[in-house]
Amino acid sequence: MDFSLSLITFIPLAGVLLLLVMPRNNAMLRGTALCVSLVGFIASISLICEFKPIADYQFVENLPWIAAGSFQMNYHVGIDGISLWLVILTTFIMPIAILSTWTAVEERVKEYMICLLLLEVGMLGAFVSLDLFLFYIFWELMLIPMYFIIGIWGGKNRVYAAVKFFIYTMVGSLLMLIAIMYIYFKAGAGDFDITRFYSIGLDPASQTWLFLAFALAFAIKVPMFPLHTWLPDAHTEAPTAGSVILAAVLLKMGTYGFVRFAMPLFPDATARFTPLIATLAVIGIVYASLVAMVQEDVKKLVAYSSVAHLGFVMIGLFALNQQGIAGGMLQMINHGISTGALFLIVGFIYERRHTRLITDFGGLSKQMPIFATIFMIVTFSSIGLPGTNGFVGEFLVLLGGFESGLRTWTIIASSGVILSAVYMLWMFQRVMFGELTNPKNQVLKDLNAREIVIMAPLIVMIFVMGIYPTPFIDKMNPSIDRLIVQMKQKQVAHVVAPVTAPGRAGIPAGYPELPSGHPAGEAK
Amino acid sequence: MFDNVWLIPLLPLIGFLVNGLFGKKIKNEAVIGGIGTLAIFGSFLVSCGILIQMIGTSPEHRVFEKVIFPWIHSGNFKADMAFLVDPLSVVMIMVVTGVGSLIHLYSIGYMHGEEGFYRFFAYLNLFCMSMLLLVLGNNLLVMFIGWEGVGLCSYLLIGYYFHKKSAGDAAKKAFVMNRVGDFGFLVGLFTLYWWLGSNQNIWTINFMELKQASHLLPYGGVVTVATLCFFVGATGKSAQIPLFTWLPDAMEGPTPVSALIHAATMVTAGVYMIGRMSFIFIKSPDTMMVIAVVGAATAIFAATIGTAQNDIKRVLAYSTVSQLGFMFLAMGTGAFAAGIFHLMTHAFFKACLFLGSGSVIHAMHYALHHAHSHDDAQDMRNMGGLRKAMPITFITFLVSTIAIAGIPGFSGFFSKDEILWQAFSNPYHGGLNMILWGIGAVAACFTAFYMFRLVFMTFYGDCRIQPKAKSHLHESPLVITIPLMVLGFLAAVGGYIGLPKLIGELFGGIPNYFELWLDPVFELAQEYGHTYAQVGGHHNVALEWGLMGGSVVIALVGITIAFTMYIKNTELPGKFTSTFPALHRAVYNKWYIDELYDFLFVNPCKAFGNFLWKGFDVLVVDGIVNGVAAVVKGWSGAFRYTATGYVHNYAFVMAAGTMAILGYYIFR
């Protein structure tokens, strides 16, 4: 029982306590916050080294927490292939985000750093918790710091954006709370451990409702097509560090929720709703790309682009085969890196010109050559050019989608490849190319050392994951296989096993092990 | 030598990294140019080594695969970074590295004094690396890396003069069009992979494995779908009918770029892809017909536009599109070897033509610059009579023009005539062959016409340059003219390694070495082809001689028309345009294709985007969200007034409440 996971989750909390007692000297505050997040990152690297590519959960800690009345909740944390990389992404992005606030935020720096570190605690907690109740606690805990970050240090109508973000997510997650309660009572006495919930055989009817409750909460977070309008507002109003973390990690909470909770808990409902969700995802891709094309505000454009990217992730996940889910997981991390980098870039030019309108820029590449190269690399990573990380994820998603039953959806979705090139390059051209007419642009300074240090790790990751993604995929494969086998088994079990045992008995014992790797089921 | 095949793409990559990262500091143009050229020249030497070693080995085992590292392994999908060396890829790497080195050398002179010199050579090296990856890749995914890599580099190089808005637009247009093609490529790849996997349980995208499994593929059906998608990819990359409008705009880039990318290497990627997967394409007769028809149509269509252009580089651009049309015609009629042969010869003379035009433009810039005049250095109307001022450029240009026109004895004749003959005599398309040959012949005539029109307008006739500038006109420096001479020589001599059998017998049975060389690659395709070929393709020798003579006559006719119109009485073109003004305007404006695409795709997308954003996103979705909030606020406002402050109202509500509860329960 090693405590590495709890250590990593609560290092930022220790940082918060440290910051509380420190005097209000901005430089020192920022320094400590940066050190705390770096320590967190180094600790998380130990996770990668010790992580064995096996299917079940590792670094598990299970301590009794609440045992009152008919409920029993444990502090049960652990990670497997699916959540490992998301934890690493969080600890990787945090120091970068904190480093990017050096010149961006001047007033109330102490509260800002506290909010950022609290946000990190919430995110890490959500990724590592295996207890559904604990997951819900961290899921809601994330909202508070993000609300304050957007609300206090945001742009013009930050209040509207912050309140909209909060309540939008809140409504979804509260319905999920009811579903959690319902499952708990359906599963009988015991704790909120998800592995226990995986094994209960729910009847398809209740599965539908429960899946819808879960899916709504996660769809808002992803964000999927009709529920995405909070994202552009939240992004345009959030400060740079806030929107970097919002894009890089918070959006992954929704897709992670689908992979960890919604799909394995309700396999029949997943099978039934796959066409609907695939349709929404495809609409999301094409719709967001078209809308992104006509945006005047760079940040809004990048926000809509992340709606499109996450549409790809959803198709990958709901392809329900090895390539699709691996592609979806990879695309989550890629999107975190490339969109995080894009927001940092928008942050840089916003800090210099205090405007985000594309028309105010033009011909910057002559004025800021280093910035131009970095911006270009990130743009091509976001488009998904082979050799960069975007391509690997997108390719696997589309391949997986094509192989599963979602063929027509995947073809429409792969048209998103064209649209993403259109809007990204059109924006890139209007900002970077063309005549350097605007006098204000002529005096802009290029990136200073700090900004290059911020961008360097992201650029390196873009190429490393693009050229050599094997270590990432190998660590994911076993747990993805387990997920697929588990879901296929439960779906088939319902069809094959006559209703001998009531739902509570779960899978009849001795069910033959399906050959993993071969996408059985509807592929024929 | 086979083992270090990975050196070939690696050297340009190193060149790119060195120039890209340290170019700004080196500042000395010679060093930067040197690094770039040496990098590509190194690969050329390695390629020669591989060519020699392959000539040494017997034809059966001339296939060699080398895996560098496992790239993507997920479930049953395996894609490694691995290279395949076989006769087809050797031909391609020779062309790419050979012409590439010459163009690198040429650009040292041409780009002299440019502000982003290091950036140009870095991108050029990156382009060579991507092209070599494309050509050497042993599975579809590595080919796709090269495929998109060259698209990226063409974007960067076209947009080299990024301060010019037109360059930026052209670059974006090129990339987006390539991306449309890549979309087709991807869908084709998925269909093939999925069908083979789920039906035959062979999960692979490796060419050699696909070749072994190709006998399981049906004739037509899913193969047609897959190959058509691949063909969409090819049209995007090699600028065929639907997706060709980006190539003429790509002339915004510097001339060496046009020479390397838009003449010799990148645009031929589509032809290479069809060649590489000939054993799949041949299995669907419908796709072969589509390819042939599109090839022929592009050839004639681009040739007509070429005749009316005044910008020297645009004429060459349209001629490239037209020649590519010929290559696709060859591929479509199953004459894969002839297609690749024309690809090689075209690389030589078209690169020479582009570089020649570059040297002309270079000289014109220099002269006009000195004369402080602002008329366009690329417009043929203010050139003329340059043959005396620039003898070397003129001779090499003339040789290449003769080659492209298809005058016997030069490389163009052998390759183009072979294509026309194969189009006429191939067993696959029955009656269609005659039409295809006819279109091909007319297109060849047009080619001869506009090429010689270009030569006469620039080099012959009275000199229309600014009088003051005339004195400053002089030949380009050696570093520019050496590549011209080498390419000119190749253009002249290149044809002899692929002598058609007919002429071969005349001179004592010299076999068609080129076809022999490529036989092991395409024999499986020929074998599949024969299964459904109509029997009795007519092969009598007399007809072949007749057609060969016919194509020569056509070329001469083209030349004489050009001669009469542009040398004898120069007002003839004016008379011609005045008699058919509408036709001329249509041809000059590229049959309004660009405007059509804008009207069909670009503007509707923008309008739809705006509608979706302002209309749907803001009005509907946000409307609902804010609407719900407003409704709740409205209710809250309304309910708020129930608290009137009067005690008796409250008492009344309480009493009413009690009565309601009692009534509800007692009388239920």
Next chain:
Amino acid sequence: MITLHHYLILSGILFSIGALGVLIRRNAIVIFMCVELMLNAVNLTFIAFSRYLGNIDGQIFVFFVMTVAAAEAAVGLALMIAFYKNRESIDVEDMNIMKL
């Protein structure tokens, strides 16, 4: 012969009169008097039931009710005086500073 129902009906009537009085009248003191009326109606019911059931719990309850009514009267009138001192009126209509 007066049965239990007569008493119940009487107390019901008394109770409704009291309740209506509270709703209709505008003077605070009169309202309080009506509330007292309602309490006395309840007392009547208790006594009737106690007599009918034959045990004395009801009557004990009545004592409590009366004492509480007295206490309430004291407090209520004190509050009314304080209100009168400030507003020179104990009319319910004037008690609407706090609304909405």
Next chain:
Amino acid sequence: MELALPQLNFMAIMPETVLSVVAMALLLINVLVKGEEKAYLGYLSLAGLVGALFSIPWGAKISGFSDMVLQDNFSAFFTVIFILCAGLTILISDGYFKKEGCNHGELYPLILFATVGMMFMAKATDLMTVFLGLEVLSVALYILAGFNRANTKSNEAGLKYFLLGAFSTGFLLYGMALIYGATGSTKIVKIAAMAAQSSAVMNNPMFLAGMLLMATGFSFKIAAAPFHMWTPDVYEGAPTPITAFMSAGPKAAGFAAFVRVFVIAFPTLMPQWSELLWILAVLTMTTGNIIALSQDNIKRMLAYSSIAHAGYALVGFTAHNASGVSGIMFYLLTYTFMNIGAFAIIILVGKKGEPNNNVQDYAGFGVKHPVLALCMSIFLFSLAGIPPTAGFIGKFYLFAGAVQEGYIWLAIIGVLNSAASVYYYLRVMVFMYMKSPEEEFDWVKLSPAIMLCILIAVAGVLIPGIIPNSVLNLATLSLP
């Protein structure tokens, strides 16, 4: 017939006696000792409360005064809530009343008497004791509401509360009378036995009408929907410490009596009153939340929020299973902390005569007083039911109880209501943090008493929020 002496074991009402004695002593001291300084009365009353706290006989089940009262864990738990509520109110009232200039000594005895009344309500197993406890509490509260004689708002609040309180007591009594008539006894255990015994009693309309009238009486006390109209005006008008006291203590007492009487006395009428509560819960939550959305005065907003919270508790009560009832008890305890904490901060920010009770007047409070603003945010997040706070655990248990009983739709309405409630709680934080300060807030002075109260409140909100085991187990052990 010899007089059977009733066994009056005083142990059952030990805490009440302690408090009453202390209260009367305070009254005398107040008269004898001259001088404006009344703080010592506060400390003495606190001592009395602590004494009462220690005199609670935990674990024992003593029924005193021939089953008129029953001292068990259930009433012990509620007694703790009442003592806490009174203690915190006393802590925050000294500064306020000195500032308002009506620093009369009678305040503390009145609060203690009100607490005694609440305790009796919690332990009543006889309708008479319920009535008596209710009246002792109400009378004391009528005076407390109108305590600030000079302020017209306070007068109006006192008078309104008096009139409507008396009116509702009428209905309650009439219900008790009908129940007594139908079953022949006022002992809730006997009522249940009689109802179970003979079906004649059970479907006698008088029995049902009695139960309904009692329900309305109790609903008035806990401010359930149709009977909530008095709450906003009285809460706004009454002096803030008294509003804090009223919003926490009496509501808990109302629920204690409501739960004990209905769960023990009317098991047979379960379907009827469970359905009634279902309706009341939905009405209360929705009215409370929706009207609170557009309130500007922060006291009035907290009044409507307290109505909404009564609605959430009713949800737990509708699902009268273990999880529901223990949820109510836990919820009411933590609600005391959150609410009184929030009111403490309102007292600090308020100037004399409370001119600046509007939410807009809190602009920039987060900038000027970050620590106080943080405490206020914690209270508001807990009221909204956001995880790390006890409010969330309370709501979780309430709604879980409802889901367990199958009232899924009730839980969904409850959840949507709490999502809507988030808006007006966030609105306060918006003004505190996200608006630039117009004033300097220099008049905010932190007296040690208020600081102690806020600290206890914050601890009371966070500790049960993060490690709720001890409190929750206590609640589940002490079911009626």
